[in-house]
Amino acid sequence: MNRRQLLTMLGSLALARPVFAAGNTALPVRIEMLRLSDAEWKKRLTPAQYDVLRKEGTERAQTSPLNLEKRKGIYHCAGCDLPLFSSEMKYESGTGWPSFFSTLPGAVQTKTDFKMFLPRTEYHCARCEGHQGHVFDDGPAPTGKRFCNNGVALKFVSAA
DSSP, X not given: OOHHHHHHHHHHHHHSOOOOEESOOOOSSOOOOOXXXXXXXXXXXXXXXXXXXXXXXXXXXXXXXXXXXXXXXXXXXXXXXXXXXEGGGEEOOSSSSOEESOOOTTOEEEEEEXXXXXXXXXXXXXTTOOEEEEEESOXXXXXXXXXXXXXXXXXXXXOO
């Protein structure tokens, strides 16, 4: 395969409709999907949230106040309020984004992302399909995973 054929193939994969797979399959309850029009999402979200959650953007590293969040609580999707992570799953990865070694059961779905030509695993909220970030295999025990999340895509709810 020559370079042109490879780039054509990768380009067509990047434009293909995303196919989601369950990130965690142990759903305690059925999650009701939230589907809104583009105009409704724009009303509901800030411009930064809209860019990340609906357009799969990425916030700049070191810009989220959630990087420094140390209280006990739950991290929810900023788009639909679905709980995604507990504070016990959070750790300091040194990447500049809030990072977690696992998700709450059934909270996220994954797909393969070819935007940077090499495949990466992207994950989305299981309820609203809002883009959260990417998952990598360089995290701590017990999972070895790093769910690298855009802070603007999250809302922290303190346990206190």
